[in-house]
Amino acid sequence: MNTPIKSLSLGILLCMGLVLLSWWNLFAWSVVPVTGLDVWHAVTAFDSQVIAQRIVIDLRLPRLLTALLVGAALAAAGTIMQGLTRNPLAAPSVLGVNAGAALGMALVSTLPAFYGAFSTSIAAMLGGGLAWLLVMLLGSAWRMGGNDQGRLVLAGVAISALCAALTKAVVIMEEDQAAGVMTWLAGSLADARWQSWSTFWPVALVGLIGALLLTPALNLLQLGEDNARNLGINLLRSKLLGSLLVLILVGATISTVGSIGFVGLIVPHIARLLMGQDFRLFLPVAMLLGAGLVTLADTLSRAITYPMETPAGAILALIGAPFFIYLVRKRTL
Amino acid sequence: MNASRFFPLGLALLLILSIANLVFGAVSLSLEQVWQGLSVGSEQHFTVYEYRLPRIFLAILVGAGLALSGALVQGVIRNPLASPDVLGVSHGAGLAAVFYMTYFAGASTDWLPEVALAGGLVAALILWWLCGAQSSAIKLAITGVALAAFWASCIDFLMLTKPLEINNALLWLTGSLWGRGWTQLQALLPWFLLVPVALGLSKYLNLLDLGDDSATSLGVSPQVLRLVSLAIAVALTAACVSICGPIGFLGLVAPHLTRKLVGGRHQALLPATMLTGACLLLAADLAARTIDPPIELPAGILTAIIGAPYFLWLLLRMK
Numbered sequence: 001m002n003t004p005i006k007s008l009s010l011g012i013l014l015c016m017g018l019v020l021l022s023w024w025n026l027f028a029w030s031v032v033p034v035t036g037l038d039v040w041h042a043v044t045a046f047d048s049q050v051i052a053q054r055i056v057i058d059l060r061l062p063r064l065l066t067a068l069l070v071g072a073a074l075a076a077a078g079t080i081m082q083g084l085t086r087n088p089l090a091a092p093s094v095l096g097v098n099a100g101a102a103l104g105m106a107l108v109s110t111l112p113a114f115y116g117a118f119s120t121s122i123a124a125m126l127g128g129g130l131a132w133l134l135v136m137l138l139g140s141a142w143r144m145g146g147n148d149q150g151r152l153v154l155a156g157v158a159i160s161a162l163c164a165a166l167t168k169a170v171v172i173m174e175e176d177q178a179a180g181v182m183t184w185l186a187g188s189l190a191d192a193r194w195q196s197w198s199t200f201w202p203v204a205l206v207g208l209i210g211a212l213l214l215t216p217a218l219n220l221l222q223l224g225e226d227n228a229r230n231l232g233i234n235l236l237r238s239k240l241l242g243s244l245l246v247l248i249l250v251g252a253t254i255s256t257v258g259s260i261g262f263v264g265l266i267v268p269h270i271a272r273l274l275m276g277q278d279f280r281l282f283l284p285v286a287m288l289l290g291a292g293l294v295t296l297a298d299t300l301s302r303a304i305t306y307p308m309e310t311p312a313g314a315i316l317a318l319i320g321a322p323f324f325i326y327l328v329r330k331r332t333l
Numbered sequence: 334m335n336a337s338r339f340f341p342l343g344l345a346l347l348l349i350l351s352i353a354n355l356v357f358g359a360v361s362l363s364l365e366q367v368w369q370g371l372s373v374g375s376e377q378h379f380t381v382y383e384y385r386l387p388r389i390f391l392a393i394l395v396g397a398g399l400a401l402s403g404a405l406v407q408g409v410i411r412n413p414l415a416s417p418d419v420l421g422v423s424h425g426a427g428l429a430a431v432f433y434m435t436y437f438a439g440a441s442t443d444w445l446p447e448v449a450l451a452g453g454l455v456a457a458l459i460l461w462w463l464c465g466a467q468s469s470a471i472k473l474a475i476t477g478v479a480l481a482a483f484w485a486s487c488i489d490f491l492m493l494t495k496p497l498e499i500n501n502a503l504l505w506l507t508g509s510l511w512g513r514g515w516t517q518l519q520a521l522l523p524w525f526l527l528v529p530v531a532l533g534l535s536k537y538l539n540l541l542d543l544g545d546d547s548a549t550s551l552g553v554s555p556q557v558l559r560l561v562s563l564a565i566a567v568a569l570t571a572a573c574v575s576i577c578g579p580i581g582f583l584g585l586v587a588p589h590l591t592r593k594l595v596g597g598r599h600q601a602l603l604p605a606t607m608l609t610g611a612c613l614l615l616a617a618d619l620a621a622r623t624i625d626p627p628i629e630l631p632a633g634i635l636t637a638i639i640g641a642p643y644f645l646w647l648l649l650r651m652k
Contacts, residue, residue: 089475138645138648138649150469150471150472150474150475151471151648151651153475153478154414154471154474154475154478154644154648155645155648157475157478158641158642158644158645158648159641159645161581161582161637161640161641161644162637162638162641162642164637165581165633165634165635165637165638165641166638168630168631168634169630169634169635169638172628172630172631172634173624173625173628173630186489186493304494305494310490310493310494311493314486314489314490314493315490317482317486317489317490318486318487318490320486321479321480321482321483321486322483324479324482324483325463325476325479325480325483328472328475328476328479329463329476
């Protein structure tokens with residue numbers, strides 16, 4: 001039912017919407033007045049004497065780029081997880097990867113024994129990886145009927161709760177480091193700067209390209225494990241690759257902006273609704289939608305308590321949790 | 334272990350833990366100092382009488398209350414994964430209380446338990462409306478967890494957008510017994526009049542285990558019984574939450590542990606569960622205060638560290 005022309009026009013429409021949203025994000029709700037025209041001038045003919053243009057280039061642009069890439073990365077991670085587990089409720093925040101990554105970061109940034117052992121992003125990947133491994137091991141012990149899909153989600157929730165409790169304990173015990181840790185636990189884009197962007201984008205880009213390359217294997221996996229094996233797919237390799245990509249994407253994101261939930265849960269569903277079941281088509285759309293959603297949340301995060309900021313992660317959780325309930329309700333578990 | 338051995342052992346454990354809670358802490362006291370501290374005018378009077386003693390009573394009451402409501406919920410809906418915190422009732426009560434404290438900053442905190450109760454009831458009704466009576470154990474648990482996540486994100490949102498009032502709410506919300514004293518104990522105590530009512534129901538709860546039809550033919554209305562038991566569970570949870578904030582997994586773990594020890598007969602199970610819950614929370618609070626003094630961890634963190642793996646184990650064993 002999806003003709004190439006329809007897909008193409010939808011893609012173009014989404015890209016245009018994203019550009020408009022990005023432009024809006026660059027000037028909206030600034031304490032120092034910035035207009036849409038300032039943004040245009042800053043991009044085309046930058047004049048470092050004009051404060052509004054300096055704000056756009058030095059503060060807003062890295063923040064916008066980070067938001068876009070974070071959204072794309074989380075949406076891709078969610079899509080891969082839903083593809084690998086064939087579970088519509090799977091997402092990094094639901095299955096414990098976010099909480100595990102946060103725990104890993106809390107450990108390296110507060111406990112003296114771990115100081116400098118790894119960079120924070122590696123720690124986030126290791127922590128998230130452990131949580132994911134645990135959930136996957138539990139999951140593989142169960143045949144994936146309707147009940148077991150639900151069980152996997154509950155296992156993820158329990159592991160999240162455990163990791164969150166441990167993170168809090170670590171943070172409270174090392175009080176002098178607590179303030180910094182608490183900021184990124186809430187998941188905010190307010191501190192995104194060119195410096196963090198320069199370490200974030202190469203990793204995230206590798207993850208995104210890898211995700212796009214994985215889509216044919218994800219398509220085959222949807223036929224069921226036996227069929228996929230008959231069709232010559234190396235199950236273990238695709239699963240390992242997919243998991244690795246999830247960890248790279250989520251780890252890079254969390255070490256840059258903190259734990260942002262529910263993007264990976266919501267976006268793949270909307271993308272699937274728009275594009276049908278073919279991963280090759282709906283993964284790119286999911287990335288665009290994710291980028292848009294996080295950018296929108298970031299814009300709102302400045303608007304809600306203007307002139308203060310609300311962490312974007314809190315806003316996304318507020319939208320995401322009802323969606324999660326809706327998904328649970330819709331399915332026969 | 335049968336009930337006749339469980340109760341003496343449990344009470345002895347409770348006593349030992351209480352004494353340990355009086356002795357250990359940021360400053361460790363000797364037993365003699367504790368004894369002297371109970372009388373007015375002693376050097377240790379403030380530490381022992383104003384600080385540690387009410388906290389012990391609170392831990393016992395809150396632990397017992399949460400465990401009892403967990404046992405009631407598990408008994409009534411016959412779902413091993415159910416408990417007020419898994420089903421989102423605790424966080425619903427928490428949200429109502431935080432809302433009350435942020436938007437009615439001048440209002441009296443005396444009404445906090447009632448406000449929390451309203452929140453808990455609304456949360457329970459929403460869960461009921463979303464799931465209906467016929468849904469599977471797993472689905473009920475997931476919907477409850479999702480609702481709990483939603484209430485929690487609303488609480489986060491309120492606290493992040495109203496940063497000026499945050500201190501009061503944050504202090505209350507952590508699932509900790511820190512800074513609570515005799516006043517809170519007085520506020521909590523009347524709610525425990527519900528406990529005898531719950532214990533009185535235990536005989537009928539046993540009939541419910543035989544199935545709805547048998548219960549009806551034995552002269553018990555299953556619907557009424559369910560409603561009353563759940564209402565008591567929600568009320569007890571809300572009262573505890575309004576004092577300490579949500580303390581996770583206690584209402585889930587304590588009934589399971591007790592059922593293993595004394596069996597499923599509610600006459601023995603309900604009081605035994607209260608004892609287990611009290612011991613668990615006392616132990617958690619003791620550990621929370623002594624792991625890294627003078628820093629205190631919220632007791633809720635420790636119950637989650639123990640409770641979450643237990644929940645996983647339950648999931649693994651469930652058919």
